[in-house]
Amino acid sequence: MRNDLRDRRAETGESQADLAAAVGVTRQTINAIERERYDPSLELAFDLADHFDCRIEDLFEPADN
Amino acid sequence: MSEHTAPATTRLSTRKRYKRIAYGLLGAGILALWIAIALDRFVLGVALYWAGGLGMGLVQRFSPVDLYDERDSTIEREAGHYTMKLFAYVFILGAPGGLVLAESDVLTLPGEFYGAMWTLFAVFVAYGAFVIYYKYRL
Numbered sequence: 638m639r640n641d642l643r644d645r646r647a648e649t650g651e652s653q654a655d656l657a658a659a660v661g662v663t664r665q666t667i668n669a670i671e672r673e674r675y676d677p678s679l680e681l682a683f684d685l686a687d688h689f690d691c692r693i694e695d696l697f698e699p700a701d702n
Numbered sequence: 703m704s705e706h707t708a709p710a711t712t713r714l715s716t717r718k719r720y721k722r723i724a725y726g727l728l729g730a731g732i733l734a735l736w737i738a739i740a741l742d743r744f745v746l747g748v749a750l751y752w753a754g755g756l757g758m759g760l761v762q763r764f765s766p767v768d769l770y771d772e773r774d775s776t777i778e779r780e781a782g783h784y785t786m787k788l789f790a791y792v793f794i795l796g797a798p799g800g801l802v803l804a805e806s807d808v809l810t811l812p813g814e815f816y817g818a819m820w821t822l823f824a825v826f827v828a829y830g831a832f833v834i835y836y837k838y839r840l
Contacts, residue, residue, distance in 0.1 A: 663717075666773040678772050 638697045643671045645689050645696070660684040673700075720765040727757035786829060793822040 646656055653671070657664040660681060669675035670685075677685065679693075686693045731754015738747025762769055770778075797819045804811045 662771040662773065666771055669773060675773055675776065681772060 638676050639673060639700055640670065640697045642667070642685065642696065645691075646671075649689075656685075656688070659688050716765075716767045717769055720761055720767065721769050724758045724761040724765075724769065727754050727761065730754050731757070786825075789822055789825060793819065793826065797822075 642656075646653070651659075653667045654664045657667045660667075661684070662681065666675065666677075666681075670677055682693045682697060686696050689696065731751040734750035734754065735747040738744060738750060800811055800815055800819070803809050
């Protein structure tokens with residue numbers, strides 16, 4: 638899945654570690670998601686969307702779209 | 703920003719700390735085993751090694767936070783999948799191939815070969831049992 642996590646994080650001025658701490662995963666997991674090497678679970682996707690106060694589909698979209 | 707930011711920050715640092723404690727206990731157990739073997743105190747070494755392993759397990763089981771996140775689980779699942787795949791190739795090709803070579807008097811297989819094949823067989827029996835178990839659970 639494609640995502641704009643890196644851009645949103647840049648907007649809020651958070652580090653990967655800050656975001657990781659906020660949603661309860663490791664910094665490496667956030668890095669892997671941003672590099673689109675790891676697709677988060679639905680639960681984590683909800684947490685990320687909740688963190689950025691948006692919908693999941695605003696954050697993620699299928700790679701072939 | 704969501705309301706769970708502060709507790710999650712604490713959770714992450716706690717996770718790191720408990721991970722270090724868990725692996726530290728196992729490392730201490732392994733080190734104790736080596737030292738005890740060097741001092742010819744093998745039984746004591748094994749006891750300390752088991753204590754280290756048990757300590758690691760207890761920390762993992764009773765730590766107040768999850769020590770591993772979902773990506774760790776995914777990595778573990780993928781690694782397990784490919785390990786089983788590799789073992790399957792070794793077992794499927796190795797067991798009959800080795801027996802044919804032995805029966806044809808091309809070579810004499812050492813006892814370790816049969817031991818390894820029985821071990822792989824046992825691994826696949828255990829794997830199959832877990833597959834069936836989870837098939838009914840999930």
